[in-house]
Amino acid sequence: MMSAVRHDNDIETDMKTARTAAIALAFATLAVTPAGADERSFTYTYEPETAPQGTLEFEQWVTARVGRSKTVGQDDYYRLQFREELEYGVTDNYTLALYFNHDYTHFEDPATSKTTSHYRQTGVSLENKYMVLNPAEHAVGLTFYLEPTYDGENFELEQKLILGQRHGDWKWALNLVHATEWEDDFRETEGELEVDFGLAYHLSPRWSVGVEIRDHNELPEYETWENTALYAGPVVSYRREHWWATLTVMPQVYGANYGDDPDGNSSLELEGHERWNLRLLVGVSF
Numbered sequence: 001m002m003s004a005v006r007h008d009n010d011i012e013t014d015m016k017t018a019r020t021a022a023i024a025l026a027f028a029t030l031a032v033t034p035a036g037a038d039e040r041s042f043t044y045t046y047e048p049e050t051a052p053q054g055t056l057e058f059e060q061w062v063t064a065r066v067g068r069s070k071t072v073g074q075d076d077y078y079r080l081q082f083r084e085e086l087e088y089g090v091t092d093n094y095t096l097a098l099y100f101n102h103d104y105t106h107f108e109d110p111a112t113s114k115t116t117s118h119y120r121q122t123g124v125s126l127e128n129k130y131m132v133l134n135p136a137e138h139a140v141g142l143t144f145y146l147e148p149t150y151d152g153e154n155f156e157l158e159q160k161l162i163l164g165q166r167h168g169d170w171k172w173a174l175n176l177v178h179a180t181e182w183e184d185d186f187r188e189t190e191g192e193l194e195v196d197f198g199l200a201y202h203l204s205p206r207w208s209v210g211v212e213i214r215d216h217n218e219l220p221e222y223e224t225w226e227n228t229a230l231y232a233g234p235v236v237s238y239r240r241e242h243w244w245a246t247l248t249v250m251p252q253v254y255g256a257n258y259g260d261d262p263d264g265n266s267s268l269e270l271e272g273h274e275r276w277n278l279r280l281l282v283g284v285s286f
């Protein structure tokens with residue numbers, strides 16, 4: 001009975017923290033000074049369009065990952081991930097982007113009452129997008145995506161197959177994602193599989209609303225399928241001539257650990273994933 005009470009309190013605390021993070025992310029858009037922009041309708045799901053040749057755009061990413069389990073020693077958990085992106089249209093079909101990555105993590109271990117809070121640089125990334133099928137000319141758009149990331153000790157290589165199309169005021173996109181992480185100076189390997197889907201409706205030339213769905217899976221050493229976490233939630237986008245902003249708020253709706261149950265939760269995965277994922281993107285074109 002006591003464990004059920006603690007579980008309810010955990011949910012209430014995480015919801016309050018998530019609401020606070022969402023408000024902070026929303027207000028952050030007001031700090032952007034406008035500098036045509038290659039706006040995005042989604043934040044987790046990429047669309048097949050690439051930037052026109054010769055265009056340059058800056059994007060600020062802020063991702064809040066909120067709420068893990070006390071059982072795994074991560075009470076009051078949140079992680080704020082920041083990415084500064086500079087994107088350039090090399091050709092009409094090929095876009096190159098450079099990212100600077102850093103984050104801040106906070107949690108408390110209830111067993112020791114020790115609080116961990118640390119900021120760290122998490123390396124640089126080089127994003128490559130090549131559009132094979134332009135959605136303006138084909139039934140479905142198709143783009144290949146490759147992004148290496150290196151921080152001096154760890155290396156990641158991420159690949160995406162990006163599909164999408166627009167039908168009147170409706171727009172959809174689907175991403176099939178695979179990534180490999182080599183950690184601890186290449187001593188450890190972890191695979192990741194992910195599926196992202198977004199559907200948006202354009203209310204006006206400036207506003208669109210929709211939904212995003214994200215399923216993320218971890219495969220340590222490619223030997224076991226360790227877990228899965230499914231997220232779904234609303235996305236809203238606002239655009240002007242030279243800048244745009246998009247916000248997604250997604251709670252975890254289902255999760256599972258396939259080997260055992262380290263987080264003590266039978267319906268969510270709260271060891272390697274969070275109750276809430278929130279992401280704000282703001283883009284300014286030059």
